Amino acid sequence: MFNQCIKHCRLLVWVLLIWTSPVSADINVFACEPEWATLASELGGDKVKVYSATTAAQDPHHIQARPSLIAKARAADLLVCTGAELEVGWLPLLLRKSANPRIQRAQPGFFMAAEQVSLLNKPLVLDRSVGDVHGAGNPHIHLDPERLLQVAVQLSKLMGEMDSGNLDYYQRNLRRFTEQWQQAMMRWRHQALSLQGKAVVVHHDNWLYLEQWLGLTRVAMLEPKSGVPPTSRHLSMLLSQLEKTPADVIMLASYQGDKAARWLSAKTNAPVLALPFSVAEDEKLIDWFDRLLAQLLEVMP
Amino acid sequence: MTIEGLDLAILGPAFVAGLLVLATHVPLGRVVLQRGIIFIDLAIAQIAAVGVIVAYRFGWDTHGWEVQFVAMASALLGAALLSFLEKYFELLQEALIGVIFVLAATASVLLLADNPHGGEQLKELLVGQILWLSWSQLLPLAVMTVVILLCWFKAPKNVARLAFYPLFALAVTSSVQMVGVYLVFASLILPALASHGDKPVKALMVGYIIGGLGYATGLVFSALWDLPSGALIVWCLAVTALAWKILTAMVVSNR
Numbered sequence A: 001m002f003n004q005c006i007k008h009c010r011l012l013v014w015v016l017l018i019w020t021s022p023v024s025a026d027i028n029v030f031a032c033e034p035e036w037a038t039l040a041s042e043l044g045g046d047k048v049k050v051y052s053a054t055t056a057a058q059d060p061h062h063i064q065a066r067p068s069l070i071a072k073a074r075a076a077d078l079l080v081c082t083g084a085e086l087e088v089g090w091l092p093l094l095l096r097k098s099a100n101p102r103i104q105r106a107q108p109g110f111f112m113a114a115e116q117v118s119l120l121n122k123p124l125v126l127d128r129s130v131g132d133v134h135g136a137g138n139p140h141i142h143l144d145p146e147r148l149l150q151v152a153v154q155l156s157k158l159m160g161e162m163d164s165g166n167l168d169y170y171q172r173n174l175r176r177f178t179e180q181w182q183q184a185m186m187r188w189r190h191q192a193l194s195l196q197g198k199a200v201v202v203h204h205d206n207w208l209y210l211e212q213w214l215g216l217t218r219v220a221m222l223e224p225k226s227g228v229p230p231t232s233r234h235l236s237m238l239l240s241q242l243e244k245t246p247a248d249v250i251m252l253a254s255y256q257g258d259k260a261a262r263w264l265s266a267k268t269n270a271p272v273l274a275l276p277f278s279v280a281e282d283e284k285l286i287d288w289f290d291r292l293l294a295q296l297l298e299v300m301p
Numbered sequence B: 001m002t003i004e005g006l007d008l009a010i011l012g013p014a015f016v017a018g019l020l021v022l023a024t025h026v027p028l029g030r031v032v033l034q035r036g037i038i039f040i041d042l043a044i045a046q047i048a049a050v051g052v053i054v055a056y057r058f059g060w061d062t063h064g065w066e067v068q069f070v071a072m073a074s075a076l077l078g079a080a081l082l083s084f085l086e087k088y089f090e091l092l093q094e095a096l097i098g099v100i101f102v103l104a105a106t107a108s109v110l111l112l113a114d115n116p117h118g119g120e121q122l123k124e125l126l127v128g129q130i131l132w133l134s135w136s137q138l139l140p141l142a143v144m145t146v147v148i149l150l151c152w153f154k155a156p157k158n159v160a161r162l163a164f165y166p167l168f169a170l171a172v173t174s175s176v177q178m179v180g181v182y183l184v185f186a187s188l189i190l191p192a193l194a195s196h197g198d199k200p201v202k203a204l205m206v207g208y209i210i211g212g213l214g215y216a217t218g219l220v221f222s223a224l225w226d227l228p229s230g231a232l233i234v235w236c237l238a239v240t241a242l243a244w245k246i247l248t249a250m251v252v253s254n255r
Helices: A001-019 A034-047 A067-075 A091-098 A144-164 A164-196 A210-215 A232-244 A259-268 A285-299 B009-033 B038-058 B064-088 B089-111 B116-127 B133-153 B157-162 B166-177 B183-194 B201-223 B231-255
Strands: A027-032 A048-051 A078-081 A111-112 A201-203 A217-220 A249-253 A272-275
Touching: A001 B166, A034 A048, A034 A164, A034 A285, A067 A091, A067 A164, A067 B009, A067 B201, A078 A232, A091 A144, A111 A144, A144 A164, A144 A210, A201 B201, A210 A259, A217 B038, A217 B201, A217 B231, A249 A259, A259 A272, A259 B157, A272 B089, B009 B133, B009 B201, B038 B089, B038 B166, B038 B183, B064 B116, B116 B201, B133 B157, B133 B166, B157 B166, B157 B183, B166 B183, B183 B201, B183 B231, B201 B231
Parallel strands: A027 A048, A027 A078, A078 A111, A201 A217, A201 A249, A249 A272
Antiparallel strands: none
8 A cells, every 4th residue: 555655646746747847957966065055056057956965054964864865865966065074974874775876986976075175184193082083184175265166166077077068058157156256255355354363262173164264263172072072171171271362252153052152151251153154045155155254253343 | 745755765664674673562562561661672772882882992893793792782681680670679670770771871971971983873873763774774673573573472471471671672772773762662662552451462463553554654754744754753653552542442432
């Protein structure tokens, strides 16, 4: 009965699909994070159909298995994820379960953003004792506009190879994107001058690339080791350290719990800033970064 | 509402895993309910997790079957402890099970205080995700299910009684990693609750039907509404069990 019900439903879906689909998209993109989903649709325009496995409100390290997730992975032609072990907790499982040969490792449809750029903080010794570190290096590269542009170039190239009939279209889109992005970067650099050297406390080691690009100085991290929640001894050590070198702001991603940050803020008077770690739905990448920067400038004028 | 998740290749393995879990948990759940030791499954699962963490702490880098071996062995040890407690402190048993549960749970927190990777391993042991399962992973669970059912139904009554704790430990440890602790608890208790008061054979049938319906509706709705499957199955099991209770009560009062 279960089987039959599914068959009926499938038939219905096909009828609906054939009936309602306007122009069929050429590349089905499965993105692990919203930043890559948005990048893919900005580069691919109406030639791609993009699905994002997570939203900016979710921690991309962990996600719950939903049926649609597997269905989308099965239908995907192109997988766009961060890589560098960020999704190690769920992507391998999803890829196995999807059994989709087009998007397995080493296939053309397997695109890892972190493999297109150089990574910071590559550990010299890989040892579990130093916490939740990523063996390949820090994966949160989308917070560096330069690296994001490098990823865009490679992604656009791949799209052109996969769908060579529309090569011109992808190249045009990339040119427009690059132009706008470079203009924005100039503006951001100028705006961020006042942020140079500001002292920040971060919750988790996911702001590294942003700190570098903006010239922020990290004075402390709330997690004693990456991925390990703060202990009381670590917090009291932070406190005495921050008395000597006060911080201008405590930064965390808006999807993270802010209990520890609020505690520290109450003791040190440094404001807590919950920042959008990624682009919101229907937002352009440029607008997201504008929003991020505006929030930083508001507390550190 | 989406319909694309409604694919047998996606939901099939999860449904079969659910049936395998139910096969052992429905009969075991009846005993759990009779003896009033509802939280024993949480305690056993937690003890299995502690075993794995201790092995890991002593530098045994566990993978695959080694993890299984350590988990099973510690679950069996826990089962021995629990059956000892039943023998000598029968009246306090539920309280002692609770104490063992919190001790085991907090022991794993202490052991993992500075280790996020161990945390992932613990989470895997306790919050298996039913939807990630593929056909090949179901084989060990199927073998284990057959072994447990044979021991349970074919062994002489007094032996089966003695074997309750070890069989329970094996059943819970193998299923928790596949479907997670919430689903194991629900599969154990909800069918047993729904069939409470029925004669043994009828109770088993009712339990299996309710369990099967709960998993089937849970998976289908999770595909239609695109919600996490495990959590929704728990709710569907509860709703099916409740609907069954109301239905039978109405039939009885109409007679």
